[in-house]
Amino acid sequence: MSMTSEGGHGAVPTGPEVPVEPKASTARRDWPLYEVFVRGKRGLNHVHVGSLHAPDDEMAVHAARDLYTRRNEGVSIWVVRAADITASSPDEKDPMFAPSGDKVYRHPTFYEIPDDVPHM
Amino acid sequence: MAHEETVYDALDHAHGGEGQWAFGTGFDEPLAGVDTTVPDGIDPADLGAYCLMLGDDALVLCQRLTQWVTAAPELEEEVALANCGLDLLGQARLLLARAGSVGVLGRSRALATDSIPDEDALAYFRDADEFRNSLLVEAPNGDFGQTVVRLLVASTWRLALSARLRESRDPVLAAIAAKGVPELTYHRDHAARWVLRLGDGTPESHRRTQAGVDAVWPLLADLFTATDVETRLTASGVAVDPADVRDEVRDVLTMVLERATLTVPGWPAEQPSRGRAGQHGPELTALLADLQGLAREHPAATW
Numbered sequence: 001m002s003m004t005s006e007g008g009h010g011a012v013p014t015g016p017e018v019p020v021e022p023k024a025s026t027a028r029r030d031w032p033l034y035e036v037f038v039r040g041k042r043g044l045n046h047v048h049v050g051s052l053h054a055p056d057d058e059m060a061v062h063a064a065r066d067l068y069t070r071r072n073e074g075v076s077i078w079v080v081r082a083a084d085i086t087a088s089s090p091d092e093k094d095p096m097f098a099p100s101g102d103k104v105y106r107h108p109t110f111y112e113i114p115d116d117v118p119h120m
Numbered sequence: 121m122a123h124e125e126t127v128y129d130a131l132d133h134a135h136g137g138e139g140q141w142a143f144g145t146g147f148d149e150p151l152a153g154v155d156t157t158v159p160d161g162i163d164p165a166d167l168g169a170y171c172l173m174l175g176d177d178a179l180v181l182c183q184r185l186t187q188w189v190t191a192a193p194e195l196e197e198e199v200a201l202a203n204c205g206l207d208l209l210g211q212a213r214l215l216l217a218r219a220g221s222v223g224v225l226g227r228s229r230a231l232a233t234d235s236i237p238d239e240d241a242l243a244y245f246r247d248a249d250e251f252r253n254s255l256l257v258e259a260p261n262g263d264f265g266q267t268v269v270r271l272l273v274a275s276t277w278r279l280a281l282s283a284r285l286r287e288s289r290d291p292v293l294a295a296i297a298a299k300g301v302p303e304l305t306y307h308r309d310h311a312a313r314w315v316l317r318l319g320d321g322t323p324e325s326h327r328r329t330q331a332g333v334d335a336v337w338p339l340l341a342d343l344f345t346a347t348d349v350e351t352r353l354t355a356s357g358v359a360v361d362p363a364d365v366r367d368e369v370r371d372v373l374t375m376v377l378e379r380a381t382l383t384v385p386g387w388p389a390e391q392p393s394r395g396r397a398g399q400h401g402p403e404l405t406a407l408l409a410d411l412q413g414l415a416r417e418h419p420a421a422t423w
Contacts, residue, residue, distance in 0.1 A: 031194070052196050055317065062310055063196040066203050072147060
């Protein structure tokens with residue numbers, strides 16, 4: 001079984017043993033899926049906003065601009081082919097994330113934060 | 121960074137957190153602070169007529185682009201073409217409003233209900249013979265290849281005009297042009313990218329795009345001969361002589377087409393603009409029937 005992030009919802013198991021939805025027969029299936037990240041005006045980081053299909057990287061940036069920044073949301077766009085994303089697997093959810101669920105001491109809640117320290 | 125969960129949150133926070141970002145926030149008003157008095161020595165009738173030419177170009181091309189909505193080859197491209205159309209509609213609204221504000225309304229004001237603003241009266245209550253758009257923008261879309269070729273030609277031409285009109289002596293026209301320049305730069309870039317990909321794509325995409333070039337090229341004849349209005353307004357520093365942008369338009373189009381491995385047709389014999397004189401083809405009448413039908417059937421309708 002292999003993993004792909006196709007669909008934009010995290011890793012999806014694919015393989016002969018996994019039933020898949022029938023593929024649309026239109027030509028757009030030839031266009032790769034891209035994930036889109038936009039940095040807002042006040043934002044410090046790029047945030048995932050959605051996905052789209054595009055024939056190549058440059059047109060993906062254009063499509064992202066037209067689909068995800070129409071309402072003055074962004075000042076910077078990243079696109080990346082979904083196939084190039086390596087994602088964690090839902091099967092590994094427990095070993096991956098459960099161990100950090102009871103380590104409250106990892107949060108800086110036991111420190112006095114001075115009033116003049118921003119962004120904490 | 122907890123406040124930065126999504127880009128939409130950032131937008132909301134940036135404008136007082138009204139929670140209404142979906143209705144638009146942080147937008148600039150293109151005519152804010154602009155003096156709307158007609159400058160000394162300029163005939164308002166000429167200024168209005170010129171605004172109609174530029175406004176009708178934008179309005180009609182917008183309508184052509186929006187005809188792709190629900191019919192574009194890809195959803196992403198459908199939104200892209202509609203966005204270009206909406207940019208042009210914004211320019212058209214400002215230009216037609218300017219024409220109306222200086223009293224150029226033709227028969228439209230008599231036909232439209234009083235509550236309808238001037239720009240809507242001009243858009244919805246003029247017949248084809250009162251439109252002053254060039255023939256380039258009213259021609260049918262053809263296939264997608266022809267559509268992007270026409271968009272390339274139209275945006276190259278309008279960008280060249282708008283870049284110069286930023287220096288217009290009419291401050292309203294200058295402000296509208298300044299708003300349009302980045303929009304048209306994007307339209308030109310977008311269209312050029314498609315022409316490059318289709319022209320230098322498959323044999324079928326090359327053939328279709330070349331056919332689009334061959335269909336659009338003769339329309340260039342309608343663009344570069346100044347009307348009397350444009351000649352007078354150019355002399356007074358308001359307008360741009362369309363002949364002044366010919367070389368830039370030709371150079372840009374030649375460069376894109378050659379890079380796209382397309383054949384550049386011979387430059388058509390230029391002639392006085394038929395579109396600017398109100399001599400349009402039946403395609404415009406059909407386009408206006410779509411554009412104007414609802415407004416004429418249900419004047420001042422709201423929804």
